[in-house]
Structure formats: structure tokens, C-alpha cells
Amino acid sequence: xxxxxxxxxxxxxxxxxxxxxxxxxxxxxxxxxxxxxxxxxxxxxxxxxxxxxxxxxxxxxxxxxxxxxxxxxxxxxxxxxxxxxxxxxxxxxxxxxxxxxxxxxxxxxxxxxxxxxxxxxxxxxxxxxxxxxxxxxxxxxxxxxxxxxxxxxxxxxxxxxxxxxxxxxxxxxxxxxxxxxxxxxxxxxxxxxxxxxxxxxxxxxxxxxxxxxxxxxxxxxxxxxxxxxxxxxxxxxxxxxxxxxxxxxxxxxxxxxxxxxxxxxxxxxxxxxxxxxxxxxxxxxxxxxxxxxxxxxxxxxxxxxxxxxxxxxxxxxxxxxxxxxxxxxxxxxxxxxxxxxxxxxxxxxxxxxxxxxxxxxxxxx
Numbered sequence: 001x002x003x004x005x006x007x008x009x010x011x012x013x014x015x016x017x018x019x020x021x022x023x024x025x026x027x028x029x030x031x032x033x034x035x036x037x038x039x040x041x042x043x044x045x046x047x048x049x050x051x052x053x054x055x056x057x058x059x060x061x062x063x064x065x066x067x068x069x070x071x072x073x074x075x076x077x078x079x080x081x082x083x084x085x086x087x088x089x090x091x092x093x094x095x096x097x098x099x100x101x102x103x104x105x106x107x108x109x110x111x112x113x114x115x116x117x118x119x120x121x122x123x124x125x126x127x128x129x130x131x132x133x134x135x136x137x138x139x140x141x142x143x144x145x146x147x148x149x150x151x152x153x154x155x156x157x158x159x160x161x162x163x164x165x166x167x168x169x170x171x172x173x174x175x176x177x178x179x180x181x182x183x184x185x186x187x188x189x190x191x192x193x194x195x196x197x198x199x200x201x202x203x204x205x206x207x208x209x210x211x212x213x214x215x216x217x218x219x220x221x222x223x224x225x226x227x228x229x230x231x232x233x234x235x236x237x238x239x240x241x242x243x244x245x246x247x248x249x250x251x252x253x254x255x256x257x258x259x260x261x262x263x264x265x266x267x268x269x270x271x272x273x274x275x276x277x278x279x280x281x282x283x284x285x286x287x288x289x290x291x292x293x294x295x296x297x298x299x300x301x302x303x304x305x306x307x308x309x310x311x312x313x314x315x316x317x318x319x320x321x322x323x324x325x326x327x328x329x330x331x332x333x334x335x336x337x338x339x340x341x342x343x344x345x346x347x348x349x350x351x352x353x354x355x356x357x358x359x360x361x362x363x364x365x
Contacts, residue, residue, distance in 0.1 A: 027052035029114055031065060031076055037097030038063075038078060041141050046122050048078055050115035055091050060084055061139045063117035063129065064095065066108050076114055079104060080142060098142050101153040165301045169313045172325030191290045192257075195355045196224040199256065199288055202350065202357065206284070207234060211251040214278060216241050216258065223256040225286075241274060249280045259289040259330065265338065272342035279362045285344070288357040293329045294319055332356075 033046045042048065042063075050065045058064065058081060065076045082103060083094035091110055096103040120127040129135045207213060207229055214237045215226040226236045237248070241258065253275055262268050275285055294316070305311040319326040332351070335358075339346055344360040351357075 027115065029065065031078070033078060034075060035097075037100050038080070039099045041098055041127075041138055042078065042120055043122070046120055048117050049119040049121065050078075050117045052115040055110040055113060058084070058093070058113075058116060061142065063138070064093070064108070065114040065117060066095070066112045067114070068106070069112070077104075078117060098145050099149070101149050161297050164295075164297045169302075169320055170323050171312060172314050172318055172320055173323065188290070191355060192224075194352070195288055195290060195357065196228075196256075198350065198352060198355065199225045199286065199357055200228045202359070203229070203254075203286060207252060209234060212249070212280070213237065213252045213254070214239055214248075214250040216253055216255045216275065216278075218258060218261055220257075223254060225256055226254050239278070241271065248278070249283070250278050251280055251283050253278060253283070253285045255285055255287045257289065259287065264328075268338060269342060272339070272344060276342070276344070276362050281362075283362050284347070285360040285362070286357065287360065288355070289330070291330050291354045291356055292319060292326075293354070330356075 028049060028051050030047060030049050033042050033044055033048060036044050048063075048065065050063075060081055060083070062081050063078060064081055065078050067074055068077050077095075079095035079097050081093045082096045085092045085094070085107065092107040093109075093113075094103055095108050118128070118130050120129070127134050127138070129138060203225065213226075213229075213234065215222050216239055217223060219240045222230070222236070222238055226238075230236055236254070237250070255271075255275060258271060259268065262271065279285070299316050302311070302314065302316050305313065314320050314325070315328070317329045317331075319329060335356070336346070339358065339360060343362070345363050346358060347361050348359040349357065
């Protein structure tokens with residue numbers, strides 16, 4: 001009996017594999033939709049059938065199934081093509097869910113596309129996009145939804161702005177125990193990942209094993225930039241800025257993220273002095289940070305509060321998150337002046353939006 005069951009299971013798997021192979025060879029794919037981004041045309045739990053098609057034959061406003069990136073193990077996305085790019089690098093597509101406010105952030109490239117949607121199988125009926133009448137109705141739904149979505153989008157934006165404007169802010173809490181919290185809010189993972197890539201590419205031609213190199217932090221261990229070079233075989237020392245001696249002198253100091261968790265000019269000046277104490281003559285420092293800013297609504301609210309009544313809340317350049325003081329925003333001119341007053345010569349600087357990187361040199365007299 002057991003042998004019969006084993007043989008039956010093996011046959012079932014064999015036939016399933018054959019069926020899968022036949023489907024793949026026919027270039028027809030069937031998926032169950034798991035979101036409402038294309039509602040009302042496609043609802044959650046609807047089935048869609050798509051067929052593989054040459055990318056150059058895909059037309060504007062077609063529905064396509066694609067992987068959001070090159071990882072084919074992920075659940076496919078079904079969105080509408082709203083723009084086709086024919087550039088030097090080849091074809092690419094801008095897509096959007098009919099029920100989404102914004103178009104998709106990233107373009108879709110041919111290697112990501114599974115196929116063009118031909119049928120939408122609902123509970124009680126089927127929509128065939130190969131028929132012109134039903135295809136045009138599908139496109140009409142898209143155009144009807146655009147102004148509706150825009151109105152809803154504006155309403156939500158205005159609602160959130162009014163909520164932010166009229167919310168009374170308390171006097172911020174200045175607590176040194178919030179260091180990790182400040183860092184996590186101000187250096188969002190995508191921002192920091194980008195600045196790490198920028199910094200490592202900038203330092204690659206500057207660092208070598210002939211230099212004495214040190215990583216400085218607030219006790220968080222090596223920064224990602226240092227780990228990148230350690231993996232390449234460079235020797236990099238580590239010092240905690242809060243409990244470190246200055247006996248050893250260095251040619252190059254990597255000081256990443258530190259400014260993101262310092263809440264006053266005085267403390268920043270103390271850091272600059274500490275870094276100088278670790279440098280050899282003509283030693284260099286790389287400092288970087290992500291400069292988050294309050295939005296215009298916060299600025300207008302605080303200005304209005306100060307104008308109409310006695311105001312003792314946060315300053316305009318204080319960033320507050322759920323009544324917690326994080327740090328003051330750092331204006332570029334302010335940082336340049338602070339570095340100059342600290343006798344640090346600015347060799348180069350790179351600004352990538354709110355991501356800032358400085359290459360400094362300590363000129364001893």
C-alpha cells in the first residue's frame with residue numbers, strides 16, 4: 001500500500017511538472033491578484049491570464065505582468081503601461097496602478113516582463129482585453145479614475161497639512177539617551193545606503209595600507225564604509241569618541257554619521273577638536289551626514305505661533321518626532337563656518353540632495 005502511495009505521488013508530481021512545462025512553452029501564464037492597485041478593473045483575488053509578447057509590440061495603456069525587480073521568486077505586479085521609452089539602452093516602460101495616486105517609482109525593462117494581460121477572470125464573468133470594446137472600456141476606466149485619484153490625493157495632502165499645522169508642539173525633550181533614536185530617524189536606510197556607496201567610491205583612490213587609518217563613532221562599531229575597506233584587506237583601527245585616548249596619530253579618519261546624533265554647535269566643535277587631536281600633520285578626515293529638514297508647514301506654524309502669542313516651543317530648525325527632540329537641521333553655510341572656525345581646511349565637498357560629504361585636512365602651523 002505504501003509503495004502504491006509513493007508511486008502515485010511521484011506520478012502526480014511528474015504530471016504537474018509536465019503541465020507546468022506545457023504552460024511555459026505556450027507562453028501563457030495565470031496568476032491570482034493579491035492587491036487592489038488596479039481596482040475596479042481588477043479586484044483582489046481575481047485571476048488574470050497573460051501571454052508573452054515581444055516588447056516592441058506592447059502598446060501604451062496595455063496591462064502587463066512583471067517582476068518589480070530581477071528577482072523572479074517574487075510575486076508579479078500587474079499594472080498599466082502609461083509611457084514607453086525608446087532610448088539608446090533599449091525599450092523601457094513607465095507603469096501605474098489604476099487605483100494608485102502615483103506612477104511606479106522604477107521603470108520596467110524587458111527582462112522583467114512576464115507578459116501582456118489578455119483576460120481578467122472575475123467571480124461571475126470574464127473581461128477579454130483582446131476584444132476592442134472591452135479593451136477600450138478598460139482604458140476609459142483608467143482615464144475616469146485619474147481626476148478622481150488626483151482629488152483624493154489633494155484632499156489627503158491638505159488634511160495632513162492642516163493636522164500638522166494645528167497640532168500643538170510641546171517643548172522638546174533634550175535627552176542624551178536618545179542617541180540611537182535620533183540616528184535611526186535621521187538616517188533612513190535608503191539614504192544611508194546611498195551615502196555609503198558614495199563615500200566608498202570617493203575614498204577608494206585615497207586609502208592604502210601605507211596609511212594609518214581610524215574609524216571614529218559614538219560606540220556603534222565600525223561604519224559600513226570602514227567595513228568595505230577592511231573586507232578589501234586594509235587595516236583600520238577603531239575608536240569610540242566618548243572614551244578614547246589620543247596617543248595614536250593617524251593619516252586618515254573616517255567619521256561617518258557622527259554629526260547626525262549631535263544636537264548643538266558646542267558638541268560639534270568638541271568633535272572637531274577631538275578629531276584634530278588624533279591627526280598627524282596634514283592628516284585628512286572624511287565626514288558625512290544626512291541633513292533632514294522640517295517641511296514648510298512646520299516652519300509656517302512655528303512662525304505663526306511666535307507672531308500671535310508668546311511661544312516657548314521648538315525652534316524653526318528643531319526636528320521633532322512624537323514630542324522627541326532629534327537635532328537641529330544643519331544649514332550648509334553654518335557647517336562651512338564651523339569647519340573654518342575649527343581650522344579644518346575644506347579640500348572637497350559633495351552634496352547629493354540632503355546627503356553631505358566633506359573631505360577635510362588639518363593644517364598644523
